[in-house]
Amino acid sequence: MSINWFKYSSPQTFFPLAGRLALGFGVLAVLACAAGLYIGFFVAPTDAQQGESYRIIFIHVPAAWMSMFLYVVMAFWAGLGLAFNTRLSGMMASAIAPTGALFTFIALWTGSLWGKPAWGTWWVWDARLTSELILLFLYFGFMALQAAIDDPRRADKAGALLALVGVVNVPIIYFSVKWWNTLHQGASVSLTKAPTMATTMLAGMLIMSFAFWFYSIAAVLLRARCIMLEREHASDWAGHYARGAA
Protein backbone atom coordinates (compact mmCIF):
# COMPACT_ATOMS: atom_id res chain seq x y z
CA MET A 1 0.00 0.00 0.00
CA SER A 2 1.39 3.35 -0.94
CA ILE A 3 1.19 6.27 1.41
CA ASN A 4 -0.53 9.38 0.14
CA TRP A 5 1.95 12.05 1.25
CA PHE A 6 -0.34 14.82 0.17
CA LYS A 7 -3.41 13.66 2.08
CA TYR A 8 -3.11 16.47 4.63
CA SER A 9 -1.91 19.07 2.16
CA SER A 10 -5.51 19.92 1.34
CA PRO A 11 -7.12 22.46 3.68
CA GLN A 12 -10.30 20.40 3.79
CA THR A 13 -8.65 17.37 5.40
CA PHE A 14 -6.12 19.36 7.40
CA PHE A 15 -8.66 21.67 9.05
CA PRO A 16 -10.14 19.12 11.52
CA LEU A 17 -6.72 17.57 12.17
CA ALA A 18 -5.28 21.03 12.93
CA GLY A 19 -8.07 21.64 15.40
CA ARG A 20 -7.37 18.42 17.32
CA LEU A 21 -3.59 18.98 17.25
CA ALA A 22 -3.94 22.59 18.39
CA LEU A 23 -6.01 21.50 21.38
CA GLY A 24 -3.55 18.74 22.33
CA PHE A 25 -0.48 20.94 22.02
CA GLY A 26 -2.23 23.77 23.82
CA VAL A 27 -2.85 21.53 26.85
CA LEU A 28 0.76 20.29 26.71
CA ALA A 29 1.99 23.90 26.54
CA VAL A 30 0.08 24.89 29.68
CA LEU A 31 1.35 21.84 31.59
CA ALA A 32 4.98 22.30 30.49
CA CYS A 33 4.83 26.01 31.20
CA ALA A 34 3.51 25.39 34.72
CA ALA A 35 6.20 22.79 35.40
CA GLY A 36 8.97 24.91 33.88
CA LEU A 37 8.00 28.07 35.76
CA TYR A 38 7.72 26.11 39.02
CA ILE A 39 11.24 24.77 38.58
CA GLY A 40 12.47 28.18 37.49
CA PHE A 41 11.04 30.12 40.39
CA PHE A 42 11.10 27.66 43.29
CA VAL A 43 13.48 24.76 42.63
CA ALA A 44 16.43 26.28 40.76
CA PRO A 45 19.07 27.71 43.11
CA THR A 46 19.89 31.40 43.31
CA ASP A 47 22.83 32.34 41.10
CA ALA A 48 26.00 33.16 43.00
CA GLN A 49 26.84 36.24 40.93
CA GLN A 50 23.57 37.54 39.58
CA GLY A 51 21.22 36.75 42.45
CA GLU A 52 17.56 36.33 41.55
CA SER A 53 17.61 38.44 38.40
CA TYR A 54 19.05 35.59 36.34
CA ARG A 55 15.69 33.77 36.58
CA ILE A 56 14.51 35.64 33.48
CA ILE A 57 16.70 33.16 31.60
CA PHE A 58 13.81 30.68 31.74
CA ILE A 59 11.83 32.96 29.43
CA HIS A 60 14.63 34.70 27.58
CA VAL A 61 16.71 31.81 26.21
CA PRO A 62 13.80 29.62 25.03
CA ALA A 63 12.20 32.66 23.36
CA ALA A 64 15.44 33.46 21.55
CA TRP A 65 15.77 29.85 20.38
CA MET A 66 12.20 29.80 19.13
CA SER A 67 12.56 33.14 17.33
CA MET A 68 15.40 31.81 15.18
CA PHE A 69 13.98 28.33 14.78
CA LEU A 70 10.57 29.61 13.66
CA TYR A 71 12.17 31.70 10.91
CA VAL A 72 13.80 28.57 9.51
CA VAL A 73 10.51 26.65 9.77
CA MET A 74 8.75 29.51 8.01
CA ALA A 75 11.32 29.48 5.22
CA PHE A 76 10.93 25.69 5.00
CA TRP A 77 7.17 25.96 4.43
CA ALA A 78 7.72 28.85 2.07
CA GLY A 79 10.19 26.83 0.00
CA LEU A 80 7.86 23.84 0.00
CA GLY A 81 5.05 26.07 -1.21
CA LEU A 82 7.17 27.44 -4.06
CA ALA A 83 8.43 23.97 -5.04
CA PHE A 84 5.17 21.99 -4.93
CA ASN A 85 2.72 24.85 -5.40
CA THR A 86 0.64 23.65 -2.44
CA ARG A 87 -1.84 26.13 -1.00
CA LEU A 88 -1.44 25.00 2.58
CA SER A 89 2.33 25.63 2.72
CA GLY A 90 1.88 29.33 2.11
CA MET A 91 -0.85 29.47 4.72
CA MET A 92 1.46 27.78 7.24
CA ALA A 93 4.26 30.25 6.46
CA SER A 94 2.03 33.26 6.99
CA ALA A 95 0.61 31.66 10.15
CA ILE A 96 4.11 31.23 11.62
CA ALA A 97 5.30 34.81 11.03
CA PRO A 98 3.37 36.58 13.86
CA THR A 99 4.39 33.92 16.41
CA GLY A 100 8.01 34.21 15.32
CA ALA A 101 7.88 38.00 15.58
CA LEU A 102 6.29 37.68 19.02
CA PHE A 103 9.11 35.46 20.30
CA THR A 104 11.74 37.74 18.77
CA PHE A 105 10.16 40.67 20.57
CA ILE A 106 9.96 38.74 23.86
CA ALA A 107 13.62 37.74 23.53
CA LEU A 108 14.64 41.38 22.96
CA TRP A 109 12.42 42.72 25.73
CA THR A 110 13.46 40.20 28.38
CA GLY A 111 17.08 40.56 27.26
CA SER A 112 16.82 44.28 27.86
CA LEU A 113 15.24 43.72 31.29
CA TRP A 114 18.01 41.28 32.12
CA GLY A 115 20.73 43.53 30.76
CA LYS A 116 19.92 46.35 33.17
CA PRO A 117 20.80 44.44 36.38
CA ALA A 118 23.48 42.25 34.78
CA TRP A 119 25.43 44.79 32.67
CA GLY A 120 23.97 48.05 33.95
CA THR A 121 22.49 49.03 30.60
CA TRP A 122 19.27 48.35 28.70
CA TRP A 123 20.96 47.83 25.40
CA VAL A 124 24.42 47.04 24.05
CA TRP A 125 25.28 46.63 20.38
CA ASP A 126 26.29 43.06 21.01
CA ALA A 127 26.30 40.70 18.03
CA ARG A 128 23.41 38.62 19.30
CA LEU A 129 21.23 41.57 20.26
CA THR A 130 21.81 43.28 16.95
CA SER A 131 21.13 40.22 14.84
CA GLU A 132 18.01 39.49 16.89
CA LEU A 133 16.82 43.04 16.20
CA ILE A 134 17.43 42.59 12.47
CA LEU A 135 15.57 39.28 12.64
CA LEU A 136 12.59 41.21 14.03
CA PHE A 137 12.81 43.60 11.06
CA LEU A 138 12.87 40.61 8.69
CA TYR A 139 9.69 39.25 10.27
CA PHE A 140 8.07 42.68 9.97
CA GLY A 141 9.09 42.92 6.32
CA PHE A 142 7.58 39.51 5.59
CA MET A 143 4.29 40.42 7.27
CA ALA A 144 4.16 43.87 5.67
CA LEU A 145 4.74 42.41 2.19
CA GLN A 146 1.99 39.83 2.64
CA ALA A 147 -0.37 42.46 4.01
CA ALA A 148 0.23 44.77 1.05
CA ILE A 149 -0.71 42.18 -1.59
CA ASP A 150 -4.42 41.56 -2.05
CA ASP A 151 -4.22 38.35 -4.07
CA PRO A 152 -3.44 35.58 -1.53
CA ARG A 153 -1.61 33.39 -4.05
CA ARG A 154 0.72 36.20 -5.05
CA ALA A 155 1.14 37.15 -1.37
CA ASP A 156 2.16 33.59 -0.54
CA LYS A 157 4.69 33.36 -3.34
CA ALA A 158 6.18 36.82 -2.81
CA GLY A 159 6.45 36.18 0.92
CA ALA A 160 8.02 32.79 0.25
CA LEU A 161 10.74 34.30 -1.92
CA LEU A 162 11.43 36.98 0.68
CA ALA A 163 11.64 34.37 3.45
CA LEU A 164 14.12 32.33 1.42
CA VAL A 165 16.27 35.37 0.64
CA GLY A 166 16.12 36.22 4.34
CA VAL A 167 17.18 32.77 5.47
CA VAL A 168 20.25 32.95 3.23
CA ASN A 169 21.05 36.34 4.74
CA VAL A 170 20.61 35.48 8.42
CA PRO A 171 24.01 33.78 8.85
CA ILE A 172 25.72 36.54 6.84
CA ILE A 173 24.09 39.15 9.04
CA TYR A 174 25.06 37.28 12.19
CA PHE A 175 28.73 36.96 11.25
CA SER A 176 29.07 40.48 9.90
CA VAL A 177 27.55 41.91 13.06
CA LYS A 178 29.73 39.73 15.23
CA TRP A 179 32.83 40.80 13.39
CA TRP A 180 31.83 44.47 13.40
CA ASN A 181 31.27 44.30 17.13
CA THR A 182 34.60 42.74 17.97
CA LEU A 183 36.25 45.32 15.75
CA HIS A 184 34.64 48.16 17.65
CA GLN A 185 34.75 47.43 21.33
CA GLY A 186 36.07 43.95 21.88
CA ALA A 187 34.33 41.47 24.10
CA SER A 188 33.56 43.88 26.91
CA VAL A 189 30.25 42.17 27.50
CA SER A 190 30.06 38.43 27.24
CA LEU A 191 26.73 36.75 27.05
CA THR A 192 28.16 33.34 27.77
CA LYS A 193 27.26 32.14 31.20
CA ALA A 194 29.28 30.24 33.77
CA PRO A 195 30.63 27.06 32.19
CA THR A 196 28.87 24.81 34.62
CA MET A 197 25.17 25.22 35.01
CA ALA A 198 23.12 23.70 37.78
CA THR A 199 21.15 20.70 36.53
CA THR A 200 17.87 22.13 37.76
CA MET A 201 18.50 25.35 35.85
CA LEU A 202 19.13 23.43 32.66
CA ALA A 203 16.05 21.24 33.26
CA GLY A 204 13.86 24.30 33.84
CA MET A 205 15.16 25.94 30.68
CA LEU A 206 14.61 22.81 28.58
CA ILE A 207 11.07 22.34 29.93
CA MET A 208 10.32 25.98 29.18
CA SER A 209 11.58 25.59 25.64
CA PHE A 210 9.28 22.60 25.21
CA ALA A 211 6.45 24.75 26.55
CA PHE A 212 7.25 27.43 23.95
CA TRP A 213 7.44 24.79 21.23
CA PHE A 214 4.03 23.44 22.12
CA TYR A 215 2.59 26.93 22.40
CA SER A 216 3.99 27.82 18.96
CA ILE A 217 2.54 24.70 17.37
CA ALA A 218 -0.87 25.33 18.93
CA ALA A 219 -0.91 29.04 18.07
CA VAL A 220 0.29 28.49 14.52
CA LEU A 221 -2.29 25.77 13.87
CA LEU A 222 -5.09 27.93 15.27
CA ARG A 223 -3.98 30.82 13.10
CA ALA A 224 -3.68 28.51 10.09
CA ARG A 225 -7.27 27.37 10.73
CA CYS A 226 -8.46 30.96 10.64
CA ILE A 227 -6.53 31.63 7.42
CA MET A 228 -7.97 28.47 5.86
CA LEU A 229 -11.52 29.49 6.69
CA GLU A 230 -10.92 33.02 5.47
CA ARG A 231 -9.47 31.97 2.13
CA GLU A 232 -11.75 29.02 1.44
CA HIS A 233 -14.96 30.59 2.72
CA ALA A 234 -16.63 30.09 -0.65
CA SER A 235 -16.16 26.32 -0.60
CA ASP A 236 -18.68 23.84 0.82
CA TRP A 237 -16.55 22.44 3.62
CA ALA A 238 -15.51 25.86 4.94
CA GLY A 239 -19.10 27.08 4.84
CA HIS A 240 -20.07 23.99 6.81
CA TYR A 241 -17.54 24.75 9.56
CA ALA A 242 -18.31 28.45 9.59
CA ARG A 243 -22.02 27.76 10.09
CA GLY A 244 -21.26 25.10 12.67
CA ALA A 245 -19.17 27.53 14.68
CA ALA A 246 -21.75 30.31 14.47
Add this chain to the structure above:
Amino acid sequence: MIAALRCVIVRDLRLAARRSSDVMTVVLFFVIVVSLFPLGIGPEPKLLRTVAPGVLWVAALLASMLALGRVFAADHADGTLEQMMLGATPLGLVVAAKVFAHWLVSGLPLVLISPVLALQFDLSQELLGVLALSLALGTPVLSLIGAIGAALTLGLRGAGTLLSLLVLPLYVPVLIIGAGAAEAAASGLGGHAQLLLLGAMLIFAGAFAPWAAAVALRISVE
Protein backbone atom coordinates in the same frame (compact mmCIF):
# COMPACT_ATOMS: atom_id res chain seq x y z
CA MET B 1 22.54 36.71 -26.17
CA ILE B 2 25.39 39.17 -25.61
CA ALA B 3 23.79 41.41 -28.21
CA ALA B 4 20.48 41.29 -26.35
CA LEU B 5 22.17 42.21 -23.10
CA ARG B 6 24.05 45.07 -24.72
CA CYS B 7 20.77 46.22 -26.22
CA VAL B 8 19.09 46.28 -22.78
CA ILE B 9 21.99 48.16 -21.21
CA VAL B 10 22.23 50.73 -24.03
CA ARG B 11 18.47 51.23 -24.02
CA ASP B 12 18.29 51.77 -20.27
CA LEU B 13 21.24 54.17 -20.37
CA ARG B 14 19.66 56.13 -23.21
CA LEU B 15 16.36 56.34 -21.32
CA ALA B 16 18.23 57.56 -18.26
CA ALA B 17 20.08 60.16 -20.35
CA ARG B 18 16.78 61.51 -21.69
CA ARG B 19 15.53 61.91 -18.12
CA SER B 20 18.77 63.07 -16.61
CA SER B 21 16.99 64.99 -13.83
CA ASP B 22 16.15 61.62 -12.21
CA VAL B 23 19.84 60.81 -11.99
CA MET B 24 20.65 64.25 -10.63
CA THR B 25 17.99 63.95 -7.93
CA VAL B 26 19.68 60.89 -6.46
CA VAL B 27 23.11 62.51 -6.51
CA LEU B 28 21.79 65.73 -4.97
CA PHE B 29 20.01 63.76 -2.27
CA PHE B 30 23.30 62.06 -1.45
CA VAL B 31 25.16 65.39 -1.33
CA ILE B 32 22.54 67.07 0.85
CA VAL B 33 22.19 64.21 3.34
CA VAL B 34 25.96 63.99 3.78
CA SER B 35 26.21 67.76 4.26
CA LEU B 36 23.48 67.71 6.89
CA PHE B 37 25.46 65.53 9.27
CA PRO B 38 28.13 68.08 10.26
CA LEU B 39 25.28 70.53 10.90
CA GLY B 40 23.60 67.99 13.15
CA ILE B 41 26.53 66.65 15.13
CA GLY B 42 28.81 69.69 15.19
CA PRO B 43 31.90 70.76 13.21
CA GLU B 44 34.50 69.10 15.48
CA PRO B 45 37.10 67.76 12.92
CA LYS B 46 38.13 64.79 15.03
CA LEU B 47 34.53 63.64 15.46
CA LEU B 48 33.80 64.18 11.77
CA ARG B 49 36.83 62.10 10.76
CA THR B 50 35.55 59.17 12.84
CA VAL B 51 31.98 59.26 11.56
CA ALA B 52 32.78 60.04 7.90
CA PRO B 53 32.80 56.47 6.50
CA GLY B 54 29.58 55.59 8.30
CA VAL B 55 27.81 58.76 7.24
CA LEU B 56 28.82 58.41 3.60
CA TRP B 57 27.82 54.77 3.58
CA VAL B 58 24.42 55.31 5.17
CA ALA B 59 23.73 58.22 2.81
CA ALA B 60 24.78 56.17 -0.23
CA LEU B 61 22.59 53.31 0.95
CA LEU B 62 19.54 55.57 1.33
CA ALA B 63 20.18 57.28 -2.00
CA SER B 64 20.50 54.01 -3.90
CA MET B 65 17.36 52.74 -2.17
CA LEU B 66 15.42 55.82 -3.31
CA ALA B 67 16.38 55.06 -6.89
CA LEU B 68 15.34 51.40 -6.71
CA GLY B 69 11.69 52.04 -7.52
CA ARG B 70 12.69 52.98 -11.06
CA VAL B 71 14.47 49.74 -11.99
CA PHE B 72 11.36 47.97 -13.26
CA ALA B 73 8.48 50.44 -12.77
CA ALA B 74 8.47 52.15 -16.17
CA ASP B 75 8.90 48.89 -18.09
CA HIS B 76 6.12 47.36 -16.04
CA ALA B 77 3.80 50.27 -16.72
CA ASP B 78 4.14 50.23 -20.53
CA GLY B 79 4.27 46.45 -20.98
CA THR B 80 7.93 46.21 -22.03
CA LEU B 81 8.64 43.97 -19.07
CA GLU B 82 6.13 41.35 -20.25
CA GLN B 83 7.73 41.34 -23.69
CA MET B 84 11.14 40.79 -22.05
CA MET B 85 9.68 37.85 -20.14
CA LEU B 86 8.34 36.32 -23.33
CA GLY B 87 11.63 36.87 -25.16
CA ALA B 88 14.26 34.23 -25.83
CA THR B 89 16.89 35.73 -23.54
CA PRO B 90 16.73 34.24 -20.03
CA LEU B 91 15.00 36.70 -17.71
CA GLY B 92 17.78 36.43 -15.12
CA LEU B 93 20.29 37.80 -17.63
CA VAL B 94 17.97 40.63 -18.65
CA VAL B 95 17.55 41.51 -14.97
CA ALA B 96 21.32 41.45 -14.50
CA ALA B 97 21.74 43.83 -17.46
CA LYS B 98 19.03 46.15 -16.14
CA VAL B 99 20.58 46.19 -12.68
CA PHE B 100 23.98 46.94 -14.16
CA ALA B 101 22.56 49.83 -16.17
CA HIS B 102 20.74 51.05 -13.10
CA TRP B 103 23.95 50.96 -11.07
CA LEU B 104 25.77 52.93 -13.78
CA VAL B 105 23.31 55.80 -13.43
CA SER B 106 22.49 55.64 -9.72
CA GLY B 107 25.46 53.98 -7.99
CA LEU B 108 28.51 55.02 -9.98
CA PRO B 109 27.87 58.80 -9.61
CA LEU B 110 27.77 58.33 -5.83
CA VAL B 111 31.10 56.49 -5.92
CA LEU B 112 32.69 59.21 -8.04
CA ILE B 113 31.47 62.09 -5.91
CA SER B 114 32.19 60.43 -2.54
CA PRO B 115 35.88 61.54 -2.32
CA VAL B 116 34.82 65.18 -2.72
CA LEU B 117 32.23 64.84 0.02
CA ALA B 118 34.71 63.02 2.25
CA LEU B 119 36.91 66.13 2.08
CA GLN B 120 34.15 67.96 3.95
CA PHE B 121 34.85 65.54 6.77
CA ASP B 122 38.59 66.12 6.68
CA LEU B 123 39.34 62.52 5.74
CA SER B 124 43.00 61.86 4.91
CA GLN B 125 43.94 61.21 1.29
CA GLU B 126 44.77 57.51 1.50
CA LEU B 127 41.42 56.90 3.20
CA LEU B 128 39.58 58.60 0.33
CA GLY B 129 40.71 55.84 -1.99
CA VAL B 130 39.70 53.06 0.38
CA LEU B 131 36.30 54.66 0.94
CA ALA B 132 35.65 55.12 -2.78
CA LEU B 133 36.80 51.58 -3.48
CA SER B 134 34.54 50.16 -0.77
CA LEU B 135 31.60 52.09 -2.25
CA ALA B 136 32.52 50.93 -5.75
CA LEU B 137 32.38 47.30 -4.59
CA GLY B 138 29.43 47.76 -2.26
CA THR B 139 26.89 49.83 -4.19
CA PRO B 140 26.45 47.16 -6.93
CA VAL B 141 25.58 44.70 -4.16
CA LEU B 142 22.98 47.16 -2.88
CA SER B 143 21.50 47.46 -6.38
CA LEU B 144 21.44 43.67 -6.80
CA ILE B 145 19.74 42.98 -3.47
CA GLY B 146 17.44 45.94 -4.00
CA ALA B 147 16.33 44.57 -7.37
CA ILE B 148 14.76 41.58 -5.57
CA GLY B 149 12.78 43.95 -3.35
CA ALA B 150 11.83 46.17 -6.29
CA ALA B 151 10.58 43.13 -8.22
CA LEU B 152 8.55 41.87 -5.25
CA THR B 153 6.85 45.22 -4.62
CA LEU B 154 6.17 45.94 -8.30
CA GLY B 155 2.78 47.59 -8.74
CA LEU B 156 1.79 47.48 -5.07
CA ARG B 157 0.26 50.39 -3.19
CA GLY B 158 2.79 52.07 -0.94
CA ALA B 159 5.57 50.26 -2.80
CA GLY B 160 8.23 52.81 -1.84
CA THR B 161 7.91 52.50 1.93
CA LEU B 162 7.37 48.77 1.73
CA LEU B 163 10.51 48.42 -0.36
CA SER B 164 12.61 50.14 2.32
CA LEU B 165 11.17 47.84 4.98
CA LEU B 166 12.08 44.75 2.94
CA VAL B 167 15.47 45.82 1.69
CA LEU B 168 17.11 47.74 4.55
CA PRO B 169 17.55 44.74 6.90
CA LEU B 170 19.17 42.84 4.03
CA TYR B 171 21.58 45.76 3.47
CA VAL B 172 23.02 45.46 6.98
CA PRO B 173 26.01 43.19 6.17
CA VAL B 174 27.07 45.38 3.24
CA LEU B 175 26.86 48.50 5.39
CA ILE B 176 28.86 46.97 8.23
CA ILE B 177 31.63 45.60 6.04
CA GLY B 178 31.67 48.60 3.70
CA ALA B 179 31.90 51.28 6.37
CA GLY B 180 34.32 49.02 8.24
CA ALA B 181 36.83 49.12 5.37
CA ALA B 182 37.70 52.81 5.76
CA GLU B 183 37.52 52.56 9.56
CA ALA B 184 39.96 49.67 9.58
CA ALA B 185 42.28 51.57 7.26
CA ALA B 186 42.06 54.60 9.56
CA SER B 187 43.00 52.52 12.60
CA GLY B 188 46.06 51.16 10.80
CA LEU B 189 44.74 47.65 10.28
CA GLY B 190 44.31 48.13 6.54
CA GLY B 191 40.97 47.59 4.86
CA HIS B 192 42.00 44.64 2.71
CA ALA B 193 39.94 42.06 4.60
CA GLN B 194 36.78 44.14 4.30
CA LEU B 195 37.37 44.91 0.64
CA LEU B 196 37.89 41.23 -0.10
CA LEU B 197 34.69 40.39 1.77
CA LEU B 198 32.82 43.04 -0.21
CA GLY B 199 34.16 41.50 -3.40
CA ALA B 200 32.94 38.10 -2.23
CA MET B 201 29.52 39.58 -1.52
CA LEU B 202 29.46 41.14 -4.97
CA ILE B 203 30.22 37.82 -6.64
CA PHE B 204 27.66 35.99 -4.50
CA ALA B 205 24.94 38.60 -5.09
CA GLY B 206 25.83 38.85 -8.78
CA ALA B 207 25.37 35.13 -9.19
CA PHE B 208 22.12 34.68 -7.28
CA ALA B 209 20.28 38.00 -6.96
CA PRO B 210 19.32 38.42 -10.66
CA TRP B 211 17.90 34.93 -10.65
CA ALA B 212 15.89 35.57 -7.47
CA ALA B 213 14.70 38.91 -8.87
CA ALA B 214 13.60 37.15 -12.06
CA VAL B 215 11.52 34.70 -9.99
CA ALA B 216 10.07 37.66 -8.08
CA LEU B 217 9.18 39.41 -11.36
CA ARG B 218 7.32 36.34 -12.59
CA ILE B 219 5.39 36.23 -9.30
CA SER B 220 4.51 39.92 -9.56
CA VAL B 221 3.50 39.97 -13.22
CA GLU B 222 1.69 36.65 -13.66
